[in-house]
Amino acid sequence: MGKRAGGKSILANFGSFSQPDTAVPDVPGADAGPMVAQPLARVGAGVIGATQRSLTELREERDRLKALVDAGGGVDIDPKLIDPSPFPDRLPDDDDLEFAALKTLISEEGQKVPIQVRRHPSHEGRYQVVYGHRRWRAASDLGIKVKATVLALSDVELVVAQGIENAARQDLSWVERALFAKRMDDAGIRSRDVRAALSVDDPELARFRAVSRALPVEIIEAIGRAPKVGRPRWTALADAIGNDTSALDRVRKALSDDKVSALPSDERFKAALAAVTPPVARPRREMKLRSPAGRVVGKAMFSNDDVRLSVASGHGQAFSDFLEGELPGLMERFFAREGEA
Incomplete structure (x- = not known):
């Protein structure tokens, strides 16, 4: 995708707040009126420009905007008017204990940090989550409005902002990052923007693509996050399936077993890998x-x-x-x- 109309850079758009039919509240103690991000220097050629420099600036801008939001920004939106990001980057957790704890916290103390959304590009009056999916889900389950800050972002800017937020938390598993890369590729996001969103170099992006192309999405989703499984074993599974036409059927059969499907995702991965790994011959x-x-x-x-x-x-x-x-x-x-x- 090219630049947005008017030539605004990612930094300018990332700092461009809009609020649905309500004025942006003043930030207590601020010297310069309402919460509006100040213009920043344009990034160099292209949307990303000098990648490392622009990513650093984006992180700094994100932190600055969060400080403003924490000081009282955000508006209340009905969760029913919000859709998930068009670029899913997470697989379901093995259990919902942490999510249940989050719901309890929000129920008892309220939502402390707003989520980030953008206006839906094709449905008037609706929004899409940039990040904060779990807080949005919690508010929806609790039947309360969710506090949100509305950003003006293109698809490219959305995935970069989403990727930066995930990199800051460092809690996406390796295969979730590979799947995120695939979904960006499928949507026509340019390679340099995919690299920026994931903060990876060309060789690592190539490995993400190799695994996500060899393994059908339904297989990855059936295995799950597998947070303890890194690149070497995912690559081994992808290579085994790529080298054996019957291997994919064996993996599907292994994952369809009720006992396997009830296991944590790391154990489901082990079952899938075992299905394509020849047994080691033992001596008599x-x-x-x-x-x-x-x-x-x-x-x-x-x-x-x-x-x-x-x-x-x-x-x-x-x-x-x-x-x-x-x-x-x-x-x-x-x-x-x-x-x-």
């Missing part, structure tokens, strides 16, 4: 079979492919008859342990 193992008195009467040999038993001739026929009668019960116990009827 031997066990001596002893009588209650400790006398060796035979041996059992185990390998990945078979089990062999041999018993001394004095017990061979009797043990064979005994084992034949016990095997059906052993098989039932084995499959019950494996979770099969």
Whole structure:
């Protein structure tokens, strides 16, 4: 996307507040009237300009705007009028304990920090979240209005602002960042703006893209955030699926198992990786079979492919008859342990 009409830079737009049908309140103690961001120097060529410098300026501007907001800015909006960001950057958490705690806090003490929204580009009277999705959800669940600050942002500016906020919190998992990059690519966001939003270089962006292209979105979503799983193992899973046409079906089957789907996301990832990882061949193992008195009467040999038993001739026929009668019960116990009827 090119520059916005009028040539405003990201910094100018990021500091351009608008409020829905209400005046912006004065900031207590401010010397210069209402809460309006002061003009900043234009960024160099293009929307991002000198990437490192502009990102630093954006972070400083975000912190300055937050200070103004904390001093009393923001307006109350019905959560029903707000939609999520068009560029989702989060996968569901394994549990809702933290979200429940946030709702309790807002219910008891009120919303301390406004969320950031922009006016919906195609639906009059509606808004889209820039960041603050959890506070918006909490207000919606509680049936109360959400305090919000309305920013004038293009799609490019939205993803950059969203990415900066996530980088500040540093709580997106590796695969969430890869999925965020894919969604920006799908929306036609330019590579340099994707890099700016994620604060990554070309090689890391290439790895995000390789993984998100090899793994269908529904597989990533079925696994989840997997916060303890980093780039090497996600890359290994993507490579395994890319090199084996049947691997994707095995991963789908593993993730569809009720026991696996009930596990935390890091464990779901392990199940998916195990489904495409060839079993490690173990050496043949031997066990001596002893009588209650400790006398060796035979041996059992185990390998990945078979089990062999041999018993001394004095017990061979009797043990064979005994084992034949016990095997059906052993098989039932084995499959019950494996979770099969």
